[in-house]
Amino acid sequence: MRRREFIALLGASTLSWIRLAIAEPNRNIRIGVLWHAGSAEQEREYLTVLVKAFNDLGYIEGKNVEFLHKFPAEQPDRFPVLARELVESHVDIVIATETTGAVAFKQIATSTPVVFAIVSDPIGFGLVASLAHPGGNMTGLSIMGVDTFGKRLALLKEAVPNFSSVAFFIDSSIAKLQPGSMSAFAAAATAVGLSFRSVEIPVPDAIEPAFAQAQSDQVDGVLVGGSMMFNERARVGAAALAHRMPTISAVAEMVPYGLLMSYGQDFPDFFRKAAGYADRILRGAKPADLPVEQPTRFKQVVNLKTARALGLDIPQSLLVSADEVIE
Secondary structure, three states: OOOHHHHHHHHHHHHHHHHHHHOOOOOEEEEEEEEOOOOOOOOOOHHHHHHHHHHHOOOOEOOEEEEEEEEOOOOOOOOHHHHHHHHHOOEEEEEEEEEHHHHHHHOOOOOOOOOEEEEEEOOOOOOOOOOOOOOOOOOEEEEOOOHHHHHHOOOOHHHHHOOOEEEEEEEHHHHOOOOOOHHHHHHHHOOOOOOOEEEEEHHHHHHHHHHHHHHOOOOOOOEEHHHHHHHHHHHHHHHHHHHOOOEEEEHHHHHOOOOOEEEOOOOOHHHHHHHHHHHHHHHHOOOHHHEEOOOOOEEEEEEHHHHHHHOOOOOHHHHOOOOEEOO
């Protein structure tokens, strides 16, 4: 390879780092992260994964990168405020960890690169033009949340004898943002022959009464969804156990708190991949040219401790198919 061609190739792959590390040698790369909970402690499972993923890619806090974490505490009006704060802080890139934050950035950030980590329908929310060709300044990862309702209900039906009725507990903010989730749940329940109800949970204090009512109404099981339900995973698990209610989620990280099972995406891996997207963009790739990735792997977790507490004998078929069994 001739010297001129080599220099051109080298320049194409490192242009972004030259801009960031040489043109402004005294400034760290600034990465903004808009979470959904109220603190780093509430987000610890995923915050730790995200920061480690950046570290593994060479972004070391205190050395060459500064993280600006924002926590809206599930308050819808706080998402656009904090999104604007990050953009006005002149971050080099932002990570929107879920849908509400991604929508806020879409309305505010027209040039700042945005990577979204967990969004159910990026086209439907107007974040990208298409999965293959996002266009604009946003890209990231899309989950298939509503598409797996049927699988989760089938797992509950297999685990619980005479399972005929189910309730879907979803926090109100997600229900308003994604109204199609409840109709998708209804369709999935009907398809497997279950009677069903959807229950919006407006505040954490409504979680325990919802489980109490489900028990009183002799509902056979509960499916939970929404970021508030994840934040309140200890309260959800305690209520499920107290009211002897077999409960399933998409999120494996909720299961140790008292849920019976989970089936869904590998969410820690989504955060690792989000860091990878950000790295590619910081190195010169354009968000418009990076296809939105959909999940190719789903994780199933079974909690035998909860099963024993509920008096359930989990079929061997479920244990064999599980990625993780909590003894």
